[in-house]
Amino acid sequence: PPSVRDATPEPKIFSMDPPSTAAVQCTLAPHAPINFPTIAAYEAHVTKEHTHRCTECGRNFPDDHWLQLHITENHDPFFAARRDGAEANDEKVWGCFVVGCDKMCRDERKRRWHCYAKHKFPQDFDFFIVNEGIDGRTSMLRPT
Known part of the structure; x- marks a missing residue:
């Protein structure tokens, strides 16, 4: 034992x-x-x-507002026609990125300026997220 x-x-x-x-x-x-x-x-x-995934291209977005902007700006043929004629007829077709802000702008550059001035977006914010989505990202800022 x-x-x-x-x-x-x-x-x-x-x-x-x-x-x-x-x-x-x-x-x-x-x-x-x-x-x-x-x-x-x-x-x-x-x-x-x-x-918040686009059924057309499969990209994912931060929220439903960004998804709806993406669908409109990238997949809607009526928006494309309005966009192409917007400068000629002074039409504001670009919606603000901020939920609840109903500001419409004549072009993407003016929309960026609006976001910087009114909503204090950082200078290195990546506005192309509306086209590309956020898959694989850890930030809404432009990659360095």
């Missing part, structure tokens, strides 16, 4: 780091990284905040 002397004590393992409360982290644009305590909480967040 084994004696008490032969028994090897179990090693005591402990961590100096505080226990992590985050099961998963979301690093998708348009927000800073967010930690979620459970996979279910993360999945609910992704469903609510990151499932």
